[in-house]
Amino acid sequence: MAALFSKENRQAFTEPLSLNNPVLVQVLGICSALAVTAKLEPAIVMGLSVTVITAFSNVIVSLIRKTIPNRIRIIIQLVVVAALVTIVSMILKAFAYDVSVQLSVYIGLIITNCILMGRLEAFAMTNGPWQSFLDGIGSGLGYAWILVVVGAVRELLGNGTLLGFNIIPEACYNAGYVNNGMMTMPAMSMIILGCIIWVHRAYTTKNTK
Amino acid sequence: MKLNTNSNVYTVVYAAVIVVVVAFLLAFVSTALKDRSDANVENDTKKQILASLGQRAIADADVQATWDKYIVADLVVDTAGNVVSEGTSKDQDGFRINRRDIKAENNALPVFVATVEGQTKYVLPLTGKGLWGPIWGYIAVDADGKTVFGAYFNHESETAGLGAEIKAEYFQAEFVGKQIEDATGEVALTVVKNGKVDDATTQCDGISGATLTGNGVAAMLSEGLRLYQPYLHKLNQ
Numbered sequence A: 001m002a003a004l005f006s007k008e009n010r011q012a013f014t015e016p017l018s019l020n021n022p023v024l025v026q027v028l029g030i031c032s033a034l035a036v037t038a039k040l041e042p043a044i045v046m047g048l049s050v051t052v053i054t055a056f057s058n059v060i061v062s063l064i065r066k067t068i069p070n071r072i073r074i075i076i077q078l079v080v081v082a083a084l085v086t087i088v089s090m091i092l093k094a095f096a097y098d099v100s101v102q103l104s105v106y107i108g109l110i111i112t113n114c115i116l117m118g119r120l121e122a123f124a125m126t127n128g129p130w131q132s133f134l135d136g137i138g139s140g141l142g143y144a145w146i147l148v149v150v151g152a153v154r155e156l157l158g159n160g161t162l163l164g165f166n167i168i169p170e171a172c173y174n175a176g177y178v179n180n181g182m183m184t185m186p187a188m189s190m191i192i193l194g195c196i197i198w199v200h201r202a203y204t205t206k207n208t209k
Numbered sequence B: 001m002k003l004n005t006n007s008n009v010y011t012v013v014y015a016a017v018i019v020v021v022v023a024f025l026l027a028f029v030s031t032a033l034k035d036r037s038d039a040n041v042e043n044d045t046k047k048q049i050l051a052s053l054g055q056r057a058i059a060d061a062d063v064q065a066t067w068d069k070y071i072v073a074d075l076v077v078d079t080a081g082n083v084v085s086e087g088t089s090k091d092q093d094g095f096r097i098n099r100r101d102i103k104a105e106n107n108a109l110p111v112f113v114a115t116v117e118g119q120t121k122y123v124l125p126l127t128g129k130g131l132w133g134p135i136w137g138y139i140a141v142d143a144d145g146k147t148v149f150g151a152y153f154n155h156e157s158e159t160a161g162l163g164a165e166i167k168a169e170y171f172q173a174e175f176v177g178k179q180i181e182d183a184t185g186e187v188a189l190t191v192v193k194n195g196k197v198d199d200a201t202t203q204c205d206g207i208s209g210a211t212l213t214g215n216g217v218a219a220m221l222s223e224g225l226r227l228y229q230p231y232l233h234k235l236n237q
Helices: A007-017 A030-033 A040-063 A069-094 A097-109 A114-124 A129-159 A170-174 A186-208 B008-052 B061-070 B162-169 B167-172 B211-236
Strands: B071-077 B083-085 B110-116 B121-131 B133-143 B148-155 B191-193 B203-205
Touching: A007 A129, A030 A097, A030 A129, A030 A186, A040 A097, A040 A114, A040 A129, A040 B071, A069 A114, A069 B008, A069 B071, A097 B008, A114 A129, A129 A186, A186 B121, B008 B121, B008 B133, B061 B071, B083 B167, B110 B211, B121 B203, B121 B211, B133 B203, B133 B211, B148 B162, B148 B167, B162 B167, B162 B211
Parallel strands: B191 B203
Antiparallel strands: B071 B083, B071 B110, B110 B121, B121 B133, B133 B148
16 A cells, blocks of 8 residues: 555646746646636536546556557557547446546547647556556646636636636626626736646746745 | 567558558447447537527437437539428438538538427528638527527537637527518628627627638528528418
8 A cells, every 4th residue: 555655646736836837847738728728617627527537547557558550559559548438438428428528528638638649648558557547647637726826817817707607797897897808818818827837837937046 | 589679671561550450440340339439429410509599408318319309301402492392200301411512512401390389480591611610500480480599509620719609509599580681672681799799680789809610601691591592482472
């Protein structure tokens, strides 16, 4: 049991959350961060689904890593990811239809998410299944929290709501407050993301010095 | 003996085996779950049709009961406006027509007849293209064949927060009470760019930032409703 949560294993899980964050440091998965963060809810859904898929595709690729021919390894990884995503979406369609309808928009975005390929190539190909599982969960959550922060800022300032509930009181609108339409535009997610990276860099470099 | 994983033979065999295994797996899961997911899709279609009649947020368990309560028949009409099939079964005739097959050349258009508070309504399915993928909708029309009673739109992959808002009730509510045709008898019900409504009897205000999806809805309305015009005119006589 102790071996399962050894220092290296814990590191595999915690590093992607901040120090080696897939979005902030490795700069992966930026395009989907742009596409799904206009509202908080799709950001959460996307974050969770990427976490699940990264974890399980990491495990599968890690299990078969020693058999994969080097020259076609990327194709094999892609097949594993695409098959996994398709099977999960079929299961959801049969047993949780509403969730699958919500997710259908993101299926394509999940398969092509660079975090998946990045983690498979950089981690799962050289590490054991359990470590790869932790790395997948960690990377997914590291991606998810960025999406949630960007989504929350954009929905709050752009629509005055969070998860569809009104947050900014009516009195503010009466006093002349106007929702910022710019926030619902894709470009703003890049600017917010830039601000997060800036704060994160400033904080981590100060700590490591 | 250690396998040489870099040899050509190994690579080709490996790729072939992986493809066969994955194909078998996908086919197996798909067949095993087909009945369940088909039933879900049917239930969801009924929900969407009922939404255009103003019956929204129905629990999954109550969909069939609500369907039986409001829907009278699922007709099939041709592009000349004649009723081809009476559809007394409610979900065997018009309901079985895939929305992708609603085209002039197929000459079979589904119409759902409903009774809401004693009034007869006709629900017309529409299908079109959004910015990123298919969009579709249902327009409920009053017995006069001219006035919109309600509308429902949905999409497969429009942008969340922008084009995806055609699914929102506030947008669909704009259609209530609009006229399908203008004075010249052409289909005029449409969606215009946000804030550019000139004629409030037929034009609906678009969603800010979703002009292209709005154009898709407008094209779907004009093309789809044109197919139903002969039938709607017959209703009016």
